[in-house]
Amino acid sequence: MSKVGQSWGRYPQANQTVVALADRHATLPTLPDLMLPHGNGRSYGDSCLNDGGMLLHARPMDRFIAFDAQMGVLECEAGVLFSDILDLVVPQGWFLPVTPGTKFVTVGGAIANDVHGKNHHKAGTFGRYVVEFELLRSDGSRRLCSPEQHPEWFAATIGGLGLTGLITRAKIQLRRVAGPWMSGEVYRFADLPGFFRLSQESDRDYEYTVAWIDCVSQGKALGRGIFTRANHAPSHPDGRPNAPSRRLRVPLTPPVSLINPLSLRAFNALYYHRQRESVSHITMHYEPHFYPLDGIGDWNRIYGPSGFMQYQCVVPPSESLGCMESLVRTIAASGQGSFLAVLKQFGDVPSPGMLSFPRPGTTLALDFPNRGGSTLALLNRLDDIVAAAGGAVYPAKDARMSATYFKQYFPAWESFSHYIDPKFSSSFWRRVTE
């Protein structure tokens, strides 16, 4: 169990007072420190940290309020986890409208980062399915925000990184499913143009598409990978589904990162060749499909005590192929990439938040073990490529982007800043604006 007050990348470390919130009717603490809501700490960098200030630990606000099983509308407190929602609603024929790659995020965190998933090209971001939420400010005021009521607060708070106030409760619209099963295909592709071809072919008929790419191999094998596409299956799918596997856990933090050039090369080659045929059909439970890493508790420990940095960027469609090639080439040449490299085409469904990250184009996400200066220098080089192409980097995963680039990636930051609660701040926000 990661302790409260850390981010998922375990970098940077912050010193802050943690105040647990269990009662959504209570007012906020009246201490002089600046506050920041903190859910389950699954943001990777410093957007969920508040060095020198106070964290409002919102996980204890974890009660359901109402569930309309006919309409699929769920109302709950902001500290409820996606995993709790799935346990409740899947047996009743409903599913999350949008989910990130871990189910251990809170509803409040999902709103504050306007999270996306493998169905972005069809469904857009999570914020689109938020019917309403209550925003509690440090002056004691409470606003019920929806697209109709206080729309400006609604837009500022979705993707607002927790800075506009505390989300106490929210109502979300779920989507119908016949059961817990998924069915689809897995393809092997030899290079980046192969990825774009598969994506274009699949995005119309498949709700969920995503690719893993080999970020180590260079030359002819540059940008090879595995493409997965799937839909929710009928209640009794053909083929024998794999049962959800037993939950494992990384019991301790190894003294050094287990991710090094040798283990990386081995993993990437094995993973690519695991798939023998160029295409195979899959029928599986939703858990391994959406949350492959949730099966291993505390997997972030494998990077050792220095932690890791995740980098996720998006580049516009016109620049996609060329830009992805230079990003992957730069990463492969550095020998620093890791096995968790994910590639996906975003759709053009507009994101509802002022600071939402998803926008039309191609997104790449991967982890880098924190090796200090050389890692930071590599990420700065990637930033130069992304910025030149008119792309953006995801704040929820960031611990290091420059203020200059942040302001270029998110031009709405200045108008957004008027909605920040005067008693709220975060390590991330101070870093990219001061």
Place this chain on the structure above:
Amino acid sequence: MQKVVIIGATSAIAEATARLYAARGAQLFLVARNAARLDDISADLRVRGSQDVFHASLDVNDLHEHARVINQIWTTLGHVDVALLAHGTLPDQVQCETSVDVAMKEFATNGTSTIALLTAMASRFEAQRKGVIAIISSVAGDRGRQSNYLYGSAKAAVSAFASGLRQRLSKVGVNVLTIKPGFVDTPMTRDFKKGALWAKPDGIAHGIVRAADRGRSVVYLPWFWLPIMLIIQHIPEFVFKRIKL
């Protein structure tokens, strides 16, 4: 469908236990001092699958109110399958050493009130000739230690009372379950530094439900407190006096 009563229903362990019974579709009757918080908890338990959630507010130290609430419970539910007594506080030991009033009040909350409730409930259970009475005592009741012997002595009284009650009611098919949790990470223990021995309320709740299902008599939660307390109970006094616990 199980009918479950929880006294002290706003405590973290009680709420986690109530969620497990709600997921089974149980009918719940919640009792606590703070009625406003019971509204939120009841709504949550209904969403989680509870058939009906009833609640009443009660200050357990108001002994004259016990009969009324117990009457209300049996009138509402007809009979009770599981009654969980989970109310309590964690007294400040230093205050208990300097103020007789504080000491007696804390003893009443953690000891006397439980004995009063058990006495009144026992006759109901005896009449229905089935069911489980589960009582949250504590490892602290196994031996008085200088760091919290007021709390420990109240829990010792509860454990001893439960033991006798178990012997009596076992003859009519009613099980009395004594639960002895160790350190649990809850709002009650907010100000403590947490180490490897600390458990989450959810884990304790699973242990309570399992023990109630299996008709156990005494359980330590988590299990490793059994050997720990065995050792602590057997430290000779001449050694015990010299150490701090």
